[in-house]
Amino acid sequence: MALRVWMENHLQKVSDELDRVMNFWLKYSHDELYGGFFSCIGKNGQLYDTLKFGWLQGRQVWMYSRLYNELDRYRNSKILNAAIRGAEFMMANLKDKNSKKCYFSVTRNGRPVKIQRTIFTECFYALGLLELGRATKDEKYLVEGLAMIDQIIDWVKTENAFPGLPKLSGSSSVNVMNVPMMLLSLVDEIETVMEKLEDKYAQIREWCIKQILQHVQRNGTVILEKVSSEGKELPGFDGRMFCPGHAIEAGWFLLNEALKMGDNELKKTAIKHFIKGSYNRGWDEKNGGLFYFLDVDGFSPVQLEWSLKLWWPHTEAIIAFLMAFQSTGKQYFATFFDKLFSYTLKEFSDPEMGEWYGYLTRENHLNQDFKAGPYKGCFHVPRALMMCEIMLKQMLDKNN
């Protein structure tokens, strides 16, 4: 009974918070003149730049479409039309016609500003289109999204996921964790949309899981952000880099796959090493919060921003601990979820305006006061709240 009340209370909290957050985006981020979404929005909704960032366009299209698909109260034409307008802006302006790459940023009216030698803008472009295809049943979004994914897979195979980056004899062939993580989230999206995975994508899933598991090092005591392509620890500060938020996010990605496939071994690894282990190593005992970067041998990380507390590692950890609780029933994980969720709401949320702050100092003071910026859009906060809402509802249903 106590558990049921706990679930009901939390369900209420996350749904209310989700609605406050989404109201912010619906109110302040739509560019009614040129389409697409503004990326630079101050604490009270004012624009401080009109640049549009590619990652964030794709992510917002995905977020709107997923909400439309998953939660009844968001299944309305306002959300869907905004997603469509975002997707049309992306398809018209984000893609470079010759290279098939997407621009990292464009002007308000869609002229290209910057292009990166990575695959990430392209991945978010595809994610958004697939989920919108699921919402609209319009083939053109699915066709375009899948074509981009096949192109991405080709870049991963032929250019080690960094198209155009020169290969130099002193740079090791590196397995960077965000590449298989990103690809795994594409495969998960395809499975969500198509219901059954084609063999070629099922093979990619196997490859991604294997690549992510290579990052478990030193007898399972650390998750390293970069390892050699043979799965060995790399020398120097790059080899010792630990990003708690990423490791925990990889944890729930793996746990999600393990649950879908009924793979108990993978489930254990995801929870023990990626979620619990990374949380313990990444948590700031003194001030609370997860560090952005650490060096696993205790040297000062070279990243100047290492000690900041960012919003997204915390939203990922909230998802991870609730998923661990749902899938194991162990009270231990509910306790961690409580601790994390209350820290996160207290330090990051802005009940008055909706969307959360993103960047705190080590002592949890505001380091930046904007709600949206070049790397922060309509994605991590509502994704976490939506996923928590869905998990809590499932638990309540089961508990009935």
Place this chain on the structure above:
Amino acid sequence: MALRVWMENHLQKVSDELDRVMNFWLKYSHDELYGGFFSCIGKNGQLYDTLKFGWLQGRQVWMYSRLYNELDRYRNSKILNAAIRGAEFMMANLKDKNSKKCYFSVTRNGRPVKIQRTIFTECFYALGLLELGRATKDEKYLVEGLAMIDQIIDWVKTENAFPGLPKLSGSSSVNVMNVPMMLLSLVDEIETVMEKLEDKYAQIREWCIKQILQHVQRNGTVILEKVSSEGKELPGFDGRMFCPGHAIEAGWFLLNEALKMGDNELKKTAIKHFIKGSYNRGWDEKNGGLFYFLDVDGFSPVQLEWSLKLWWPHTEAIIAFLMAFQSTGKQYFATFFDKLFSYTLKEFSDPEMGEWYGYLTRENHLNQDFKAGPYKGCFHVPRALMMCEIMLKQMLDKNN
């Protein structure tokens, strides 16, 4: 008399500090096995990586050679041989034979790791070789250094200083202040080595000064890091970016040129707008220290590291205020120099080990404890101390 005592006291302080700092580099940074200089050195001298960064190889060759050329007690074979070994490592390993570009980083034994689409590694490569040519009188260093400078000038003219970066229709043609600053320091180096500037370099000097002056905006109240190529303010956060350390450094670069050329108008602008104005706008009144980045309209800067106190803005400010004092005789600047110098020594120096710490939080706590890292080498601290020593000696001589 009081002034003379002040000068003598400060001369003693900066010379002692310079020797402590240089002892650190002489003791811990030389790679006796492969040549060149280690770039990643912890607080007590221990290596935390063996990567070698191109900027720092060139800067250290320059620093050793300049000390050899300028200060009697450094005019010895130990310093000169170390500079030669550094230069030989650079010439053998830093340059890409095909593109004439230099690598941003190489492995300990010189295999290329990373190359940037900028001109900065190449500039420090040339600076180091020219100053070493002045020390050794060996033509080969001068020839190689000048050839690289001509190549750099070509990249500035034909590729707007970013060789290989794609030109996209939405990205404005930008005048970034570090490009003319860097080029101006190359011209100053050529003038130091050759004594008389060829016309083609004198023209570059004029161009650099004009380009730097374009960054004075809003009726002289701000120095903006990026302006349009026509010298207008750019929209958005990039246009509002202010980097106090850079603006003050540009100030003493301009003041130095003004003094050499007897240009009184330029001298006034350098002191009033670049040095005094930037100091006033960039100083943290609450905790002391210069911020790394600010937004001139008071928005949160998008750089996560904006509020950190870095060592180099302070070494540049020390040079700038002492140069302003030397060239105007106004007590006002000596007072500022005192305030800055005592803040900087207190917060950054490490009397026990020599070289300074580099990165403090807004509240002046250590954010990173290493002495050398990917962007911090044997350059800003000893350059500032050496220049202050020379200026104080000149003032004492004149005061005799």
